[in-house]
Amino acid sequence: MVKERLSFRSLNKEVIDPGICAACYGCVSFCSANELNVLTIEKDKPVYRDEDKCLEDGICYLICPRTADLDKTIETRFGSRGPVGSFVSVRSLRTTNKGIAKVACDGGFVTSLLKFMLDTKKIDGAVLSRKATLWNNEPMIATTMEDLLKCAGSSLAQSKSIRDLGDLTTYAPILSALKERNLLDQSKLAVVGTPCQTLTIRKMQMLHIVPSHIVQFVIGLFCFENFLMHGNGRKYLAGKIGADLDQIERINLKDDFTVKLKDGRVSHIDLDDLGPIVRSECLACTDFSNNVADISVGGIGSPEGYTTVIVRNIAAQKLINQAISQGYIEETEAKGIIEKISKMAERKRQRGLRVLADRKAAASRSKRA
Numbered sequence: 001m002v003k004e005r006l007s008f009r010s011l012n013k014e015v016i017d018p019g020i021c022a023a024c025y026g027c028v029s030f031c032s033a034n035e036l037n038v039l040t041i042e043k044d045k046p047v048y049r050d051e052d053k054c055l056e057d058g059i060c061y062l063i064c065p066r067t068a069d070l071d072k073t074i075e076t077r078f079g080s081r082g083p084v085g086s087f088v089s090v091r092s093l094r095t096t097n098k099g100i101a102k103v104a105c106d107g108g109f110v111t112s113l114l115k116f117m118l119d120t121k122k123i124d125g126a127v128l129s130r131k132a133t134l135w136n137n138e139p140m141i142a143t144t145m146e147d148l149l150k151c152a153g154s155s156l157a158q159s160k161s162i163r164d165l166g167d168l169t170t171y172a173p174i175l176s177a178l179k180e181r182n183l184l185d186q187s188k189l190a191v192v193g194t195p196c197q198t199l200t201i202r203k204m205q206m207l208h209i210v211p212s213h214i215v216q217f218v219i220g221l222f223c224f225e226n227f228l229m230h231g232n233g234r235k236y237l238a239g240k241i242g243a244d245l246d247q248i249e250r251i252n253l254k255d256d257f258t259v260k261l262k263d264g265r266v267s268h269i270d271l272d273d274l275g276p277i278v279r280s281e282c283l284a285c286t287d288f289s290n291n292v293a294d295i296s297v298g299g300i301g302s303p304e305g306y307t308t309v310i311v312r313n314i315a316a317q318k319l320i321n322q323a324i325s326q327g328y329i330e331e332t333e334a335k336g337i338i339e340k341i342s343k344m345a346e347r348k349r350q351r352g353l354r355v356l357a358d359r360k361a362a363a364s365r366s367k368r369a
């Protein structure tokens with residue numbers, strides 16, 4: 001039997017049609033025939049714009065975080081140890097800078113580490129997400145302290161699609177910011193991203209796809225799921241918190257969804273009770289702790305005002321120790337963090353495996369019908 005060539009058609013069949021696309025848009029951003037406008041995004045989904053011009057080289061398929069062809073290579077390169085991946089240490093860290101602490105999501109560790117890396121010229125910039133409003137963010141390459149401060153904190157809401165079509169996606173489409181870079185670009189960048197974005201970058205690095213060569217350091221965000229704030233979802237969340245959404249001062253995700261209102265009230269919502277605002281495709285993801293990043297960060301497990309950091313390699317450990325010794329970051333002792341992360345990671349993994357199996361089965365049933 002002749003095997004069909006890997007192409008966007010294969011991706012459609014195995015990922016997009018079954019409803020498990022992560023919406024990282026790596027396929028659209030790094031399509032080898034990009035200048036021919038072969039792919040585009042419609043209603044948050046990658047689609048063919050001009051199928052006849054498809055080069056059928058399978059790049060879009062191979063770098064997709066939901067395909068498995070590079071799994072073994074990735075595992076050999078980055079290791080794998082249970083649901084949280086391999087690591088050298090798990091630490092509770094925070095910034096020493098009051099200005100950063102004021103705007104940061106948790107301990108401001110991410111912003112401070114990036115500041116240290118910029119100051120010491122370990123990187124020229126960082127691909128981040130800038131919060132435009134509570135419900136809207138956009139990718140940005142930060143090169144100064146001022147830029148870093150604009151990006152600090154997390155926006156958990158939708159952002160404009162990478163092609164500015166006005167479509168809604170669940171997170172900052174940071175891969176599009178990378179897309180602008182080319183082979184001759186020798187700058188060194190750090191990237192902050194969700195697990196699906198990190199996996200796409202790692203796959204691009206395995207295949208030497210431009211411009212993944214300039215990504216020096218990947219900071220992976222813990223991520224249980226992303227959110228969509230369409231009409232019904234907005235109504236649902238307003239009901240849950242007992243207030244209009246414009247009364248929200250801050251949203252944080254640790255082991256639950258915490259909403260702080262401007263009048264000081266705080267609501268804790270279980271992650272399994274967020275149904276209508278969860279992006280359905282995220283339910284098929286199995287990676288909570290961003291297992292192939294250089295370091296992974298979240299709030300879960302650490303005392304208030306600290307960031308939990310999984311350090312995944314010796315170089316990252318050295319970098320953090322340097323930042324501590326030069327006064328950018330400080331550490332506190334915290335116990336039982338890894339157990340909390342593992343529990344969350346296993347919860348997400350089990351859900352992801354169940355949803356993946358259900359959706360693939362449903363897709364093949366509907367193909368047979």
Ligand SMILES: Cc1cc2nc3c(=O)[nH]c(=O)nc-3n(C[C@H](O)[C@H](O)[C@H](O)COP(=O)(O)OP(=O)(O)OC[C@H]3O[C@@H](n4cnc5c(N)ncnc54)[C@H](O)[C@@H]3O)c2cc1C
Binds near residue numbers: 110221222
């Ligand atoms: C969608 C999402 C889901 C999350 N889920 C969890 C969770 O379930 N449990 C948990 O413990 N932690 C979760 N986190 C991580 C947590 O909210 C903090 O981002 C993390 O602890 C870092 O805190 P910090 O104070 O050190 O970072 P800061 O110093 O505030 O810096 C945060 C950095 O992350 C970047 N960033 C923010 N949002 C995005 C985005 N959407 N895409 C790319 N970059 C972004 C910002 O630009 C900024 O540079 C999630 C984050 C996001 C964005």
